[in-house]
Amino acid sequence: MHSLKATARTLQTPHSGYHWDNSSRRFFEGWYYRITLPQERQTFAFMYSIEDPIGGKFHSGGAAQILGPNDEYLIRTFPDVTTFWASRDKLALGHWGKTELNSKPAYLSPLEFERNIQSGYQATATLNQGIISDPSTGNYCQWEYEIGPIYGWGNQNSPQQSTAGWLSSLQIFEPGWQILMAHGLATGWIDWNGKRYEFTKVPAYGEKNWGGAFPKKWFWLNCNSFDGEPDLALTAGGGRRGVLWWMESVAMVGIHHQGKFYEFVPWNSQVNWDIEPWGKWQMLARNNQYEIELTGTTDLTGTLLRAPTENGLIFCCRDTMNGQLNLELREISSGRREIILKAYSELCGLEIGGGSWHSSWHSR
Secondary structure (H helix, E strand, C coil): CHHHHHHHHHCCCCCCCCCCCCCCCCCEEEEEEEEEECCCCEEEEEEEEEECCCCCCCCCEEEEEEECHHHCEEEEEECCHHHEEECCCCCEEEEECCECCCCCCCCCCHHHHHHHECCEEEEECCEEEEEEECCCCCCEEEEEEEEEEEECCCCCCCCCCCCCCHHHHCCCEECEEEEEEEEEEEEEEEEECCEEEEEEEEEEEEEEEEECCCCCEEEEEEECCECCECCEEEEEEEEEEEECCEEEEEEEEEEEECCEEEEECCCCCEEEEEECCCCEEEEEEECCCEEEEEEEECCCCCEEEEEEECCEEEEEEEEEEEEEEEEEEEEEECCEEEEEEEEEEEEEEEEEEECCCCCCEECC
C-alpha cells in the first residue's frame, strides 16, 4: 500500500483537491471512478457528487451512482451535506449515510469503514470503497478495491498537467474538468446484488468536474482496455461551456501509450468532431507532429444517468460502457503520414449529455 500511495503522490494532478470555497454560490463537484473487467467484458463506473454543500438550499445534497454490468444502474442519495467530507490538497472524499458513528466524518481504515458504515462511500487516489442499496427494489452494491496509478495526465516522469490547461486554474472556465488518473490497475472485489466479482490488476480510471455553472451539451469517449494493447489509455471529449460571458465549443483528445503522452487540445491542435445523437462518435485531431482518428459506435440503447445541472441532479446524459472503438494514431513527417498505432476495443465508454441532440453535432 505504501508504494501505491507514493506513486499516487508523484502522479497527483492539479485539481485533485476539493474546490468548494465555503461560499453560498451555486456549486457542484463530481468524481468518477471506473474499473473494467476484460475477462467478463464488463465495467463498473462509480459517480460521486455533492451539490450546494453550504446546506439549506433547494439542491443541497450528495449522491452515489453506479453504472454496473450490462449497463445496469443503481443510485443512492445522501441529503445531509454535513456527513460529506473531502480534502482540499489531495484526492480524498467520502459521504456517510447510515451509521452509528457520532464522530466527524473523515477517512476510515477499510476495516473500520466496513464495520461502521451501513450506507456510504469513501475514495482516494489508491482506494474506492462503499455500500449502497435501493430500498424499493432491494438491489445493492458493496465494493472495496485498491488502485495502483500508472498514468495521471501527462508524461510519466514530468509534472502532471491540468486537463483544461493553465486557464483551468483560474475561474474562467465553468465547469472545470480534470482527468485524475488516465490509467491504473485495480485489485479487490465488488458484490453486485449477490454476484461477487473478484479481480486483480484490472484497468482503472478516474476523473472529476466542478464549478458553479453547467455545460449545455457534451460528449465523451474513454477507454483503457484495448485488445492486445495493455499500455494504452484514451480520454476524449468536448462540450459547450461558459467562459466569462460567452459560450464556446471546445474538444480535446489525450492518449497515454508506453510512457508517452499525446495531447490534442485547442491551443496546440485542430480538433474536429461529428457526433450523432446516439450511436456514432467521430473525432479527428491534428497538430504539427501527429494526427489521431477515433470512431466510436454502439448498437446498444445505453443507460440514462443523472448529472448535476442548474435544476439539481437529473437524468441528462446517456452512456454505454460496451462501445466499440477504433483508434488510429499517425505521425506526420515531411507532409507524409505514417500509422504508428492502431487499436480496437469493445469496452469503450461512450456518452452524450445535455440538451438539443435532435441532429448530429459537428465542429465548424
